[in-house]
Amino acid sequence: MKKQLLPILALLSIPTVHANDVNLQALQACTFVENDFNRLLCYDNTMAGKSLSKPTTSKTLTPATNSAAPAVAATTGTAVASEQIVKTKNENFGLEHKEAAKDNDDEISAIVTSVEEAPYGELIINLDNGQQWRQIGSDSLRLTANDTIVIERGLFNSFLLKKEGLNRSIRVKRTN
Numbered sequence: 001m002k003k004q005l006l007p008i009l010a011l012l013s014i015p016t017v018h019a020n021d022v023n024l025q026a027l028q029a030c031t032f033v034e035n036d037f038n039r040l041l042c043y044d045n046t047m048a049g050k051s052l053s054k055p056t057t058s059k060t061l062t063p064a065t066n067s068a069a070p071a072v073a074a075t076t077g078t079a080v081a082s083e084q085i086v087k088t089k090n091e092n093f094g095l096e097h098k099e100a101a102k103d104n105d106d107e108i109s110a111i112v113t114s115v116e117e118a119p120y121g122e123l124i125i126n127l128d129n130g131q132q133w134r135q136i137g138s139d140s141l142r143l144t145a146n147d148t149i150v151i152e153r154g155l156f157n158s159f160l161l162k163k164e165g166l167n168r169s170i171r172v173k174r175t176n
Contacts, residue, residue: 094131094151094159094174107152109164115143125149125161125172133161133172141170 023046030042093108110127118124122135125143133151141163143149148164151172162169 091129094133107150109148109150112143112145112147112149114145123170124175130176131174132176133159134175135161136171136173139170141168 026046027043030039030046033039033042108129110129110131112125113128114126116124116126118134121138123141123143124135125133127133127149141161143163149161150164151159151161154160154171159172159174160169161172
């Protein structure tokens, strides 16, 4: 029995020997890279054992076209892109598995424009920002037009709607 365990233990120890070859400081340095594409490139180069050196030219590689562009254009491009992201965050709030779902947008506040009742008694809530939300479950909450509501993110891509100033909430999903 002991003779059989020795080769197995030797085989199991091989991956731990090679796992120590990764440069942990280089991996930590990659976390400070703000651009997603460049951060992934940093991680890939670190895992491949390549050195992390900053490019000496003033050109950066853009992921969409894989061509060189001046650094000034890249900086203004990221500023414009960040403005567009901020504008679309509220529009995409509640749409599961979208890029806005991973950001720090944990809640939105809006005014109810109309409340309808579905065939089984669930509420269909239309908001002033053009979003429509539908109640999930049988909890009750009285809503009328011009009420201010808060929709906050729950667990497992769920959303809770509550009237501003009250603790009572209902579970909802976005329909448009």
